[in-house]
Amino acid sequence: MKRGFTIIEVLVTIVIVAMLGIVIVQSFITTITTSTKTELIKDVKQSGDYVLEMISRRVRNADTLDCTTANEIRTVNQDNSQSRFYSILNSGVCRIAEEYTDPVGAVTTNYLSADNLTAGDVSGCSTYLSVSCTMIASQYAKAAVSFSLQQKPAAGLKLYEQAAQKFETTISLRNVVY
Numbered sequence: 001m002k003r004g005f006t007i008i009e010v011l012v013t014i015v016i017v018a019m020l021g022i023v024i025v026q027s028f029i030t031t032i033t034t035s036t037k038t039e040l041i042k043d044v045k046q047s048g049d050y051v052l053e054m055i056s057r058r059v060r061n062a063d064t065l066d067c068t069t070a071n072e073i074r075t076v077n078q079d080n081s082q083s084r085f086y087s088i089l090n091s092g093v094c095r096i097a098e099e100y101t102d103p104v105g106a107v108t109t110n111y112l113s114a115d116n117l118t119a120g121d122v123s124g125c126s127t128y129l130s131v132s133c134t135m136i137a138s139q140y141a142k143a144a145v146s147f148s149l150q151q152k153p154a155a156g157l158k159l160y161e162q163a164a165q166k167f168e169t170t171i172s173l174r175n176v177v178y
Contacts, residue, residue, distance in 0.1 A: 040151060040163035047114040048149045048167040051096045054112050058083045058098075059143050059171040067133030071126055073143055079103045085112075085145075087128040093118045093152055094125035117149045144170045 005013075055073065059065060062075035062083075072086035084099040096113040113119060119128035134142040150164035 036161060037163065040161065041165070043114065044117060044149050044151070044163045044165050047112075047117050048147075048165055051112040051147070051149075052145070052167055052169050054098060055085050055145055056169060056171045058085075060174050062173055065133060065141075065143060065173060067131050067143060070131060071129055073129075073131045073133075073145065085129065085131075087119050087125055087147070089125045091115065094120050094128055096129055096147060113149060116152050118152050119147055119149060142170055142172050144168070 058075045058077075059073065061077060063078050064076045066074035066076075072084055074085075075083045080103045082101040086097060086099070087094055088097045089095075090097070090111060093115055095111045095115070095117075096119055098110045098112055100108045100110060102108075119125070128147055130146045132144045134144075146166065146168040148164060148166045151162050
């Protein structure tokens with residue numbers, strides 16, 4: 001009696017092991033790409049939420065609100081400090097910024113959105129922050145703010161390496177007498 005495996009048995013074993021290996025590698029690749037996409041979405045959401053929170057905080061606490069243009073919002077506080085929120089081109093990225101003027105008159109520009117994200121195509125950067133205000137009793141009382149953020153465009157980005165999200169909110173002033 002001969003001991004050992006026939007060529008058919010060896011080939012069947014090789015095919016089964018190869019198929020099992022392909023399944024394991026494929027699930028590993030899927031896990032990595034899903035993790036990458038989730039991380040990118042988280043970054044976009046965190047940055048957008050931060051921008052909304054900063055704008056909301058300034059608007060809620062403002063004495064007066066100026067929405068005379070559709071692409072920026074200005075606030076003036078009791079201490080005469082002022083904030084202007086707008087979108088601006090910075091290092092090839094369209095970012096949401098705050099120009100803060102303290103009561104003494106010193107001006108500081110703070111970029112609110114992350115530098116690896118853009119609010120849109122650089123050619124129309126000044127229009128990516130959208131603002132509309134509602135007047136009550138001859139004073140702006142509510143502001144609707146919207147913008148989108150997405151990954152900074154780069155050559156060779158794969159679909160799972162891109163994330164975008166639209167952000168919208170309506171903010172009421174606390175200091176308005178109705």
